[in-house]
Amino acid sequence: MGKIQEMEDDVTGEEEEESIMEYLRKQVPDWDDEVKCTARFKAFSGQRTDWEPLYVFWRDLILNVARHLHIFIIRPSQVNVWFDRGGLVPLCLDQVLLEMYAAGELLRNVGVADPASGWVSQIFRRVVNLGGLLRPSTQENLAEDYYIIPVLLKEKALQVVQALSESHWTASCVITWRKFQEISGGLKEAHAVLNHLCEHGKAKYLVINKKDQMEGVKVSLSARALSGTTSLDLDVLHLIWTVEKLEHQLNVIDQRWKRSRASALASLKLGNKQVALKCAREMKLASLSREKCTALLNRVEEVLAVIADAEASKEVAEAIRIGTQAIKENGINYDEVELCLQELNECIESQKQIEEVLGSNAAGAEIEDEDIEEELKELEMNFVEVSTQTSTGVDAVVAGAQETADALSESLSKLHLTHHARKDLEAEHAVESMGAMSKDGNREAVLS
Numbered sequence: 033m034g035k036i037q038e039m040e041d042d043v044t045g046e047e048e049e050e051s052i053m054e055y056l057r058k059q060v061p062d063w064d065d066e067v068k069c070t071a072r073f074k075a076f077s078g079q080r081t082d083w084e085p086l087y088v089f090w091r092d093l094i095l096n097v098a099r100h101l102h103i104f105i106i107r108p109s110q111v112n113v114w115f116d117r118g119g120l121v122p123l124c125l126d127q128v129l130l131e132m133y134a135a136g137e138l139l140r141n142v143g144v145a146d147p148a149s150g151w152v153s154q155i156f157r158r159v160v161n162l163g164g165l166l167r168p169s170t171q172e173n174l175a176e177d178y179y180i181i182p183v184l185l186k187e188k189a190l191q192v193v194q195a196l197s198e199s200h201w202t203a204s205c206v207i208t209w210r211k212f213q214e215i216s217g218g219l220k221e222a223h224a225v226l227n228h229l230c231e232h233g234k235a236k237y238l239v240i241n242k243k244d245q246m247e248g249v250k251v252s253l254s255a256r257a258l259s260g261t262t263s264l265d266l267d268v269l270h271l272i273w274t275v276e277k278l279e280h281q282l283n284v285i286d287q288r289w290k291r292s293r294a295s296a297l298a299s300l301k302l303g304n305k306q307v308a309l310k311c312a313r314e315m316k317l318a319s320l321s322r323e324k325c326t327a328l329l330n331r332v333e334e335v336l337a338v339i340a341d342a343e344a345s346k347e348v349a350e351a352i353r354i355g356t357q358a359i360k361e362n363g364i365n366y367d368e369v370e371l372c373l374q375e376l377n378e379c380i381e382s383q384k385q386i387e388e389v390l391g392s393n394a395a396g397a398e399i400e401d402e403d404i405e406e407e408l409k410e411l412e413m414n415f416v417e418v419s420t421q422t423s424t425g426v427d428a429v430v431a432g433a434q435e436t437a438d439a440l441s442e443s444l445s446k447l448h449l450t451h452h453a454r455k456d457l458e459a460e461h462a463v464e465s466m467g468a469m470s471k472d473g474n475r476e477a478v479l480s
Contacts, residue, residue, distance in 0.1 A: 048101070052114050055100050059093065075123035083124070090128045091137070095181065104184035105141060105220055107177070133179070141178035141220060180224050189228045192216055196251055202343050203254045206238065206268045208276055209247035233257030238269050246273045264339070271336050278329040282322060289318040 056063050063069070072090075076083040097114055098106055108129050112121045122128075132138045192215050196205055209222070216222035226249060229235030236258055240246040248269040252258045296311035 049113070052097060052101070055097065056093075056115075059096060069117065073117075073120060073122045073124075076127050086124065087128055087131055090122065090124065091132055094128070094132075095183065098181055098184055099187075102217075104181045104188050105178050105224065106181065107179070129179070137182065139180040139182055139185075141180055141224070178220065185224055185228055188216070188221070189225050189234075192225055193229075193234070193251060193253060197253045200253060202340060203256070204250060204252050204258065206248055206250045206265055206272060208269070208273050209249065210276065212249045236261050236265075238265060240266055240270060240273075246270060248273070268336070268339060271332055271339075275329060275332050275336070278325055278332070282325050282329070285318050285322045285325065289315055289322070292318060 072086065076086070094106075094111060094114075098104065108126060111125055111129065115122055115125070129138065133140070192212075195215055196207070212226065213219055213222040216225045226235055226237065229251065230237065234252045234257060236250045238248040238250055238261060246269055250258060250261055250265050292311045292314040296308045296315065299305070299308035299311060
């Protein structure tokens with residue numbers, strides 16, 4: 033079993049290394065450039081201004097890789113593995129991590145107060161951490177510790193709250209410590225996330241010291257901080273802990289039933305009826321145990337549902353009370369509120385009707401547009417032909433009118449008319465010609 037686990041760990045490690053290397057090549061396009069790689073892998077030297085850009089490069093890369101791996105707790109030796117290039121590791125990584133720690137971008141895991149411990153122990157840890165007594169004095173000590181990245185810890189805490197909000201619809205929820213560890217990703221991660229939430233007033237550690245110690249966490253799922261814990265929270269924790277224990281027991285019973293059934297079938301094939309009967313008896317007992325366990329589980333879940341409904345009703349009642357108080361303070365009449373709500377509903381219904389009409393018209397418009405486009409193409413083709421013919425006809429009319437005017441002018445000159453009479457005749461003929469041209473222009477406009 034141990035060898036199988038080691039093989040699985042090796043496969044997981046290889047897949048993680050491949051994922052990191054692929055991510056690095058995307059983040060740093062020239063990662064495989066030997067010249068730039070040699071410059072980046074050198075140790076810091078000179079003044080801070082000399083190696084500040086290189087420090088910023090490695091700091092941001094460490095944060096991005098940790099975010100890519102969905103982790104916020106790292107070890108210096110682990111970071112060295114991330115950037116290993118065939119046995120060559122950056123010589124400046126230890127200094128980078130020390131600078132990050134000095135700047136508060138890394139937090140030593142042993143400096144995180146355990147919310148499950150007493151308040152005296154928590155205060156002592158905070159004082160020691162602030163006083164620098166837990167800071168590593170050498171780079172060798174740095175490699176032995178786990179370090180928390182506060183920025184990623186905050187992101188993880190928000191993810192935990194979001195995950196709980198998706199499965200709970202109340203302002204707060206109570207879960208067991210085991211469930212909190214699963215959501216957080218492990219024991220160390222759960223302690224860090226819980227410590228972060230407790231510092232911001234978003235969570236409380238719960239414990240019931242009975243025959244079996246029951247640990248849990250109460251988490252605020254709203255913007256408000258938790259006011260405190262009550263006896264009801266402990267009762268809810270007890271019920272939830274019982275539910276998880278019953279579910280685990282059901283899984284054990286199911287596995288036992290499957291084994292008994294397989295043994296019974298094998299015994300029947302071999303003709304061993306006594307062993308088969310014994311296995312059948314075990315199957316019957318397992319079925320009876322499952323029925324009892326299921327009945328108890330259903331009862332506990334019903335109680336939890338009643339408590340959840342009561343909490344929701346309490347929140348609704350509180351919201352109604354606050355709304356009533358606000359209405360009174362602002363001098364608003366209940367009739368006015370009812371009238372506004374009625375008008376709002378009418379507007380919503382009208383909007384829905386408009387959207388339905390627009391939706392139906394849009395569906396029909398799509399079909400009509402296709403026909404219109406075809407007709408438009410035909411009209412354009414006809415228009416090109418007609419406009420060509422029209423332009424040719426207009427040119428002919430203009431040319432004919434010009435010829436007529438010239439001929440008339442020549443005739444008048446032959447008749448030796450007076451100057452005024454000649455002008456009158458020319459003006460009258462010009463008016464007639466313009467009238468003919470305007471008619472042709474109107475005909476062309478109609479065709480267009």
